[in-house]
Every structure is written in structure tokens, then in C-alpha cells.
Amino acid sequence: MGTLSVFLDVPLAPSTDIPLDAYKADPSSLKVCLGHADTDEVWIPPVVKRILLQIPEDPTLNHEYLPELGILEFTTAAMKLVIGKESRALLDNRVMALTYTKLHPKYSDLLFSITTKEDKNTQIFFLFSENLGCIFQVAGFTDIRTYRYWNPERLTVDTVSFLMELQSAPKGSIVFLHAPEEISLTPKQWKQVSTVMAERHLFPFFDVPAQGLASGNLDRDAWAVRHFVDRGFEILCAQSFSRIFGLYDERIGNLIVVTKNNQTLIKILSQLAKQISVTWLGPTSLGARVISMVLTSPALLYEWKQSLKALVKRIMLVREKLKEKLRILGTPGSWEHLTAQSGVYSFIGLLPSQVEFLAKEKHIYLLSNGQINICSINAKNLDYVAQSIHEAIMSTSHQDQSVTVRIYSSPTHVSKSESFY
Amino acid sequence: MGTLSVFLDVPLAPSTDIPLDAYKADPSSLKVCLGHADTDEVWIPPVVKRILLQIPEDPTLNHEYLPELGILEFTTAAMKLVIGKESRALLDNRVMALTYTKLHPKYSDLLFSITTKEDKNTQIFFLFSENLGCIFQVAGFTDIRTYRYWNPERLTVDTVSFLMELQSAPKGSIVFLHAPEEISLTPKQWKQVSTVMAERHLFPFFDVPAQGLASGNLDRDAWAVRHFVDRGFEILCAQSFSRIFGLYDERIGNLIVVTKNNQTLIKILSQLAKQISVTWLGPTSLGARVISMVLTSPALLYEWKQSLKALVKRIMLVREKLKEKLRILGTPGSWEHLTAQSGVYSFIGLLPSQVEFLAKEKHIYLLSNGQINICSINAKNLDYVAQSIHEAIMSTSHQDQSVTVRIYSSPTHVSKSESFY
Numbered sequence: 095m096g097t098l099s100v101f102l103d104v105p106l107a108p109s110t111d112i113p114l115d116a117y118k119a120d121p122s123s124l125k126v127c128l129g130h131a132d133t134d135e136v137w138i139p140p141v142v143k144r145i146l147l148q149i150p151e152d153p154t155l156n157h158e159y160l161p162e163l164g165i166l167e168f169t170t171a172a173m174k175l176v177i178g179k180e181s182r183a184l185l186d187n188r189v190m191a192l193t194y195t196k197l198h199p200k201y202s203d204l205l206f207s208i209t210t211k212e213d214k215n216t217q218i219f220f221l222f223s224e225n226l227g228c229i230f231q232v233a234g235f236t237d238i239r240t241y242r243y244w245n246p247e248r249l250t251v252d253t254v255s256f257l258m259e260l261q262s263a264p265k266g267s268i269v270f271l272h273a274p275e276e277i278s279l280t281p282k283q284w285k286q287v288s289t290v291m292a293e294r295h296l297f298p299f300f301d302v303p304a305q306g307l308a309s310g311n312l313d314r315d316a317w318a319v320r321h322f323v324d325r326g327f328e329i330l331c332a333q334s335f336s337r338i339f340g341l342y343d344e345r346i347g348n349l350i351v352v353t354k355n356n357q358t359l360i361k362i363l364s365q366l367a368k369q370i371s372v373t374w375l376g377p378t379s380l381g382a383r384v385i386s387m388v389l390t391s392p393a394l395l396y397e398w399k400q401s402l403k404a405l406v407k408r409i410m411l412v413r414e415k416l417k418e419k420l421r422i423l424g425t426p427g428s429w430e431h432l433t434a435q436s437g438v439y440s441f442i443g444l445l446p447s448q449v450e451f452l453a454k455e456k457h458i459y460l461l462s463n464g465q466i467n468i469c470s471i472n473a474k475n476l477d478y479v480a481q482s483i484h485e486a487i488m489s490t491s492h493q494d495q496s497v498t499v500r501i502y503s504s505p506t507h508v509s510k511s512e513s514f515y
Numbered sequence: 516m517g518t519l520s521v522f523l524d525v526p527l528a529p530s531t532d533i534p535l536d537a538y539k540a541d542p543s544s545l546k547v548c549l550g551h552a553d554t555d556e557v558w559i560p561p562v563v564k565r566i567l568l569q570i571p572e573d574p575t576l577n578h579e580y581l582p583e584l585g586i587l588e589f590t591t592a593a594m595k596l597v598i599g600k601e602s603r604a605l606l607d608n609r610v611m612a613l614t615y616t617k618l619h620p621k622y623s624d625l626l627f628s629i630t631t632k633e634d635k636n637t638q639i640f641f642l643f644s645e646n647l648g649c650i651f652q653v654a655g656f657t658d659i660r661t662y663r664y665w666n667p668e669r670l671t672v673d674t675v676s677f678l679m680e681l682q683s684a685p686k687g688s689i690v691f692l693h694a695p696e697e698i699s700l701t702p703k704q705w706k707q708v709s710t711v712m713a714e715r716h717l718f719p720f721f722d723v724p725a726q727g728l729a730s731g732n733l734d735r736d737a738w739a740v741r742h743f744v745d746r747g748f749e750i751l752c753a754q755s756f757s758r759i760f761g762l763y764d765e766r767i768g769n770l771i772v773v774t775k776n777n778q779t780l781i782k783i784l785s786q787l788a789k790q791i792s793v794t795w796l797g798p799t800s801l802g803a804r805v806i807s808m809v810l811t812s813p814a815l816l817y818e819w820k821q822s823l824k825a826l827v828k829r830i831m832l833v834r835e836k837l838k839e840k841l842r843i844l845g846t847p848g849s850w851e852h853l854t855a856q857s858g859v860y861s862f863i864g865l866l867p868s869q870v871e872f873l874a875k876e877k878h879i880y881l882l883s884n885g886q887i888n889i890c891s892i893n894a895k896n897l898d899y900v901a902q903s904i905h906e907a908i909m910s911t912s913h914q915d916q917s918v919t920v921r922i923y924s925s926p927t928h929v930s931k932s933e934s935f936y
Binding site for chain 1: 518519520521522523525526527528529530557559564567568570571572577578579580581687718749761762763764765766774775776779781782783785786788789795796797798799800801802
């Protein structure tokens with residue numbers, strides 16, 4: 095055997111921006127990781143915990159392969175949660191869902207395999223999300239752009255820019271829409287978006303990462319998706335259950351397909367089943383079983399909804415307390431966005447240099463784009479976190495007095511030649 | 516909104532060759548599905564059942580995201596099972612494993628991303644396996660071929676043809692090796708294979724679908740992989756746990772990487788971690804937890820090994836009984852291959868027309884290539900299955916008297932232009 099490795103030219107990959115490693119390595123007792131909830135505090139609904147105990151005791155549940163598209167009971171119940179039980183598309187048999195391992199790169203391939211644009215030159219537009227860009231890049235899409243959505247000065251959605259981007263997008267482009275995001279559009283704004291998208295023949299691909307966690311109301315958070323379906327759009331919708339069921343390690347998601355008619359749907363599903371049968375064969379079972387048990391039992395569903403509402407209430411309380419602390423400290427700038435936004439994750443609005451200050455001087459770790467997990471703030475660390483944010487802002491304000499308004503990690507335009515890696 | 520679907524040109528995919536659907540639809544009380552064990556009889560080791568009950572009770576196990584490469588305890592224990600605890604590569608820190616959802620199409624992308632052959636024109640050789648071909652085709656490999664391995668007349672491995680194929684393969688080709696297959700090579704034959712592969716600089720990618728189920732001995736079934744590692748080969752090895760732990764619905768597997776030196780290994784793992792972080796983020800947890808508990812506890816490991824041995828014994832007993840029944844019935848041809856082969860799956864050696872006869876006349880369903888799951892034969896259906904196979908062979912022998920020897924679904928050469936779909 096030769097001694098030269100065939101992998102000789104493989105370079106070391108740059109390490110990813112995950113503050114958790116730095117947090118773990120820090121010996122300080124003051125340390126806080128704002129990127130992640132403390133593992134002791136990971137939220138899981140009590141009903142989910144109970145079902146996790148019951149499932150292994152159930153002799154009717156074996157460990158055989160699942161069907162390619164997943165457990166029908168689960169995909170149906172989950173799809174109804176987003177689309178709504180009374181949806182016209184549902185009554186017309188124009189909607190179905192299939193289970194995929196969450197963020198599975200192949201769903202982007204599937205998307206492509208069922209469209210007729212085989213050269214993958216269709217433009218795809220994203221809200222700021224490096225990971226999503228990568229997924230479609232890995233699938234072979236070459237023209238991937240992010241759209242302008244955020245006004246960093248007014249700290250609100252920049253609907254005008256967003257609509258202009260849509261108006262200038264090539265006809266037939268796929269637009270990835272996040273519903274609900276932390277900073278959601280109003281129904282009126284969504285209607286403007288759908289009108290432009292209909293005119294430009296733009297294809298909506300919805301991402302529903304945590305239905306219910308924005309408003310505490312499942313129906314309200316699904317408003318945008320249902321609006322597009324009601325207007326007659328064909329859509330794809332990637333639905334995740336990690337956050338709302340506290341089952342991050344189950345990687346469970348659904349891909350919902352809504353078409354113009356039932357015959358088209360059957361053809362698409364046959365293609366998807368074929369692709370799945372020759373690639374990943376079928377999904378895992380545990381997460382799907384837990385979730386379908388909750389969604390199909392009125393009593394368990396009620397209990398889960400109550401848990402969701404309680405979590406949303408707790409998140410809003412933390413947001414309010416943090417805002418109040420910063421107000422009392424006299425921290426420069428408006429902190430209204432803390433309570434104007436909702437959901438678990440939040441762009442707190444810190445400069446990268448301020449994030450660095452927090453890590454170096456205060457043992458507080460978060461992503462360099464300033465995104466934090468609200469659940470990582472608790473009664474024990476609230477005062478320390480607020481005081482530290484205050485000091486971080488004061489420390490940099492003398493360097494650049496113009497920075498009185500914090501800048502979000504605003505969407506950047508990624509050109510064809512730029513790589514997401 | 517227009518009324519035309521963007522999916523207008525999507526054709527209906529041909530249905531896959533899965534006899535289970537036909538079996539389910541058949542109302543006959545005589546029906547048998549030889550492609551699949553009856554769901555009531557899916558084998559699961561008692562120790563696995565017990566651990567599945569314990570895990571939800573364990574307060575130290577939460578449902579957070581796992582690290583990108585999986586649980587280190589699991590990947591290490593699983594990798595040692597194949598490579599061997601005393602392996603030189605292990606002592607030199609030249610081997611590591613990462614968890615992937617089994618048959619995950621991305622591991623083929625990963626394979627490519629860590630080699631330097633970026634144009635994907637490297638030839639890949641397979642033993643007859645449509646699914647594996649598809650996985651690499653989906654990943655973008657264009658030159659995918661199957662190799663000659665089987666002598667349909669003598670019903671044995673055709674080592675001469677196999678070695679000739681390897682000798683004529685382009686230097687640097689990737690060869691997918693199945694170890695152990697149902698009809699394994701002897702150590703002497705493996706040594707010939709590794710010698711040719713070293714001369715031709717062929718890269719071995721091992722598939723270990725069910726270590727222990729061929730011989731009942733975990734070490735014996737890993738002999739080939741260890742031999743290549745001992746000879747100094749760099750290898751990739753896809754390790755599955757579905758069959759040997761009875762956890763088909765967990766889709767749990769490991770990708771083992773052995774390199775020339777530790778520095779290269781670190782670089783490769785950094786690339787893999789990066790790719791995973793931007794695509795599927797991390798694996799699922801339950802299967803990995805169950806298996807690592809078994810593999811790292813001497814008592815549980817002993818119990819699991821005993822279960823494996825008992826299963827292998829039962830499989831051999833069924834093979835012997837079926838052979839004996841066919842001998843008594845005077846069924847034409849030699850049935851020695853039934854006991855010369857081992858493992859759960861077996862190419863029984865029937866023509867497609869005989870498979871069709873069994874389905875139409877006898878309510879017995881199996882794949883058209885004649886592959887059956889030995890565990891689907893039991894005391895209740897053995898006589899009926901043997902009698903039916905006998906009749907199937909008699910029914911076609913008058914049509915073509917020359918077919919006294921049954922032909923396996925022998926490997927066919929797939930040229931560049933042919934599609935696996």
C-alpha cells in the first residue's frame with residue numbers, strides 16, 4: 095500500500111459560529127449562554143413526556159419500516175393543523191403531506207424533481223437564513239438570493255422594499271416565506287404580498303418552524319399559509335415540530351403539498367414516494383407517533399395547546415422584564431422591539447463588537463448576529479444579562495457615537511458567485 | 516390566479532416492485548408474504564425491548580439537538596464493533612465514525628465532498644443493488660456500474676470474473692463491497708480482492724448491513740473490513756443496525772472513516788461536521804441511545820450476542836427444513852444454496868415467471884428477483900411454501916426444459932446512459 099492519503103488535499107473546515115462550545119469551556123460561575131436554553135430547562139410539554147412513557151408499553155406499535163411517505167394518521171393531522179380543517183383544498187383532495195427528517199436536504203431535491211424546471215436555474219429568494227441557502231445550494235440550485243425585509247433604522251419590517259423585491263423577481267421564481275417569523279407581517283401586508291406574487295407567478299414555499307409560538311394561537315399563526323391556499327396558490331410548506339413539541343432530537347417534519355387538482359397531487363406523490371424509496375426509504379417513527387397521538391385526541395390536544403399558551407406567556411414576560419431593566423438602567427436606544435417581536439428566538443439588536451464584548455468581558459455567549467433564545471433568560475440571570483447588555487452598549491457607543499440604533503443582522507444579497515459556505 | 520398547475524407536466528411514477536401491497540390486498544387465508552416477515556413476528560432482541568422502556572424514565576436524557584456527528588459514546592462503540600478493539604488504526608487515532616440517518620443520500624455527497632475528485636466522474640462499482648445505485652446517482656455520480664460476482668450455473672460466487680472486473684477498473688475507482696453478504700467470500704478470496712484493489716488503487720467503500728447475522732459471530736462477519744484496514748487501506752464503511760437490533764424504524768447507521776493518519780482524519784471530520792451543520796443539522800437520538808447502552812455494558816452486550824446467535828440458529832433451521840422438504844418432494848435442481856447461503860435475506864433462485872406463478876396461483880408474494888426473507892417462513896406455512904415452490908418449478912419446466920438450474924437475479928451491467936429509475 096502507498097503511504098499517501100487519497101484525502102491529502104482536504105482542508106480543515108472553518109469552525110462554525112456556535113457559542114455553545116465557548117460557553118462550555120468557560121469556567122466562570124457567571125457564564126450565560128443566550129444562544130441556547132440551559133439543557134436543564136429545555137421545554138417539553140407534560141403531555142409529550144407522558145406519551146413518551148406510554149409508547150414503549152404499547153404492544154400494537156412495532157419497530158418495522160414505516161411507509162415511504164410516513165404514517166398517514168400523522169401526516170394528515172399535522173397537515174390539517176396548518177391548512178385548517180375546513181380548507182377548500184382539503185375538501186377537494188388537493189393537499190397531502192409527507193414526513194421527512196427535518197431540514198432534510200433532499201426535500202429541496204424533491205421540490206426540484208416535481209417541478210418542470212430541470213436546469214435548476216430558477217431563482218430562489220430567502221429571508222436571511224444561511225442554513226436554508228446552503229440546503230438549496232447543496233441540492234444544486236445556483237441562483238439563490240436573499241430578499242430585503244428588514245428596516246434596520248426603524249427596527250421593523252420594510253414592506254415597501256420587500257414588495258419591490260418581489261415585483262422585480264423573475265417570473266416563476268420560488269420565494270421562501272417564513273410564517274410566522276419573529277416579526278410577522280400583518281394580514282393586510284400578507285395580502286399585498288400574495289397579490290404581487292400572483293401577478294409575477296411566484297411560487298410560495300412556506301417555512302412553518304413553530305406554529306403557535308408567535309401568538310400562542312395555532313390558527314392565527316397559520317393565517318398566511320391559509321390565505322395563500324384560499325387564493326388558489328399551489329404551495330409547498332415545510333412544517334417543523336421540534337420547538338412546539340420540545341422534541342429537537344426527533345428531527346420530525348412534514349412537507350405539505352397543495353396543488354390545483356387531485357390528479358396532479360397523485361402524480362406528485364407518486365414521484366415523491368419513488369424518490370424516497372430509492373434514497374432514504376422512509377422516516378423515523380417515534381416523533382410522528384407522539385405528535386399524531388396528541389393531535390388526534392381532543393383531550394391531549396387541549397392540554398398541549400394550554401402548554402403552548404403558557405410558554406408564549408412566559409416568553410412575553412421575559413421580554414417585558416428585560417425591556418424594563420434596560421429602561422431603568424438608561425441603556426441608549428429604544429428596546430420596544432423586544433416586546434414587538436414574539437417567539438422563542440429574537441434578534442436582540444447588538445453589534446458584533448458588542449457580542450464580542452459580552453463574551454470576553456461578561457462570560458455571556460450568543461451568536462454574532464445577535465440572535466438569542468429568550469428561554470435562556472431566567473430569574474437567576476436576568477439582572478446580570480441586562481446589566482451586561484447595558485455595559486456592552488456603553489462600551490462601544492464612545493467609539494462610534496452614530497450607533498445609537500442597534501443594527502440587526504440584516505439580510506444581505508447573495509450573488510450567484512458567492513458561496514454560502 | 517391562473518388555473519394551470521405549475522406541476523402540469525409531472526408524470527405518474529411507475530409503482531415499485533413491492534409484493535407487500537399485493538399481499539395485503541389478497542383476501543385468501545392461504546396467503547404468505549415471503550418478502551417480509553409478518554409484522555407480528557418482527558424480531559427484536561429482548562434487551563432492546565427492555566431498554567426502550569427504560570429510556571423515557573431516565574431523567575438524564577433530554578430531547579435537545581444532538582451534536583452534528585452524533586453521540587460520541589455511540590459512534591465509538593459501534594465503530595469498534597466493526598474495526599475491532601485492537602485495531603492498529605484505532606490505536607493510531609486514524610478512525611472515527613459519525614451517525615447518519617440510514618441510507619441517507621447525503622452520505623454519498625459527503626463521500627464526494629471529502630475526496631478531491633470534484634467532477635464526480637469517478638467510477639463506482641456495485642454488487643447488484645438498485646437502491647445503492649440510485650443513491651449515488653442522486654448524489655450526482657454519473658459513471659455507476661455493477662460488477663459480475665455471481666455464477667448463475669454453479670450457484671456460487673464467481674471470483675474469477677469479480678477479480679477480472681477489478682483488474683480492468685479505472686485506477687482510483689470506488690468499489691462498494693458488501694461484507695458479509697448472504698454468500699460471502701472466504702478470507703483467501705478477500706485477500707485476492709484486496710491485492711488487486713491495492714494494485715489498482717481502488718477505494719473500498721464497505722457496506723455492513725447486518726454484522727453477526729451471517730455467521731452468528733460478530734468478529735467473523737467483520738473479517739473482511741478488518742483485513743483491509745490491517746493492510747493499510749483508507750476506507751469508508753456504512754454500518755447499519757436495523758436488522759441486528761430489530762429497530763427498522765429508527766433508521767440508525769454510522770459512517771466509519773479510516774485514513775492514513777490522524778491529521779487527515781481531523782480535516783475530514785471538520786468537513787463532514789460543517790456539511791452536516793448546514794444540511795441535516797444532526798441525527799436522531801433514540802436508536803443511538805439504545806445501541807450504545809447495549810454495546811457499552813458487558814452484561815447487555817452478552818445478552819444481545821446470545822439473541823443474535825439464537826436468531827442465526829433459527830434462520831439456519833428454516834433453511835435446512837425448506838431444503839429437506841424440496842428434496843422429499845423431488846423438486847428439480849439442487850437446493851444446496853439454501854444452506855450454503857446465510858443471513859436473513861436469501862436469493863431462493865426462482866425465475867420471474869415462477870415468482871408470478873406463486874403470486875397468481877398460490878397467494879405467495881415475493882420480489883420478482885426471487886429474494887425472500889427467511890424469517891417469513893414458519894412452522895405454519897413451511898409445508899405450503901415448499902409445495903408451492905415445487906409446483907411453480909414444475910409448472911415452468913415443461914416450457915423450457917433447459918431451465919433445470921434456477922437463475923439468480925444476476926448482476927447486470929448498468930451503462931452510463933441507463934438510468935436506475
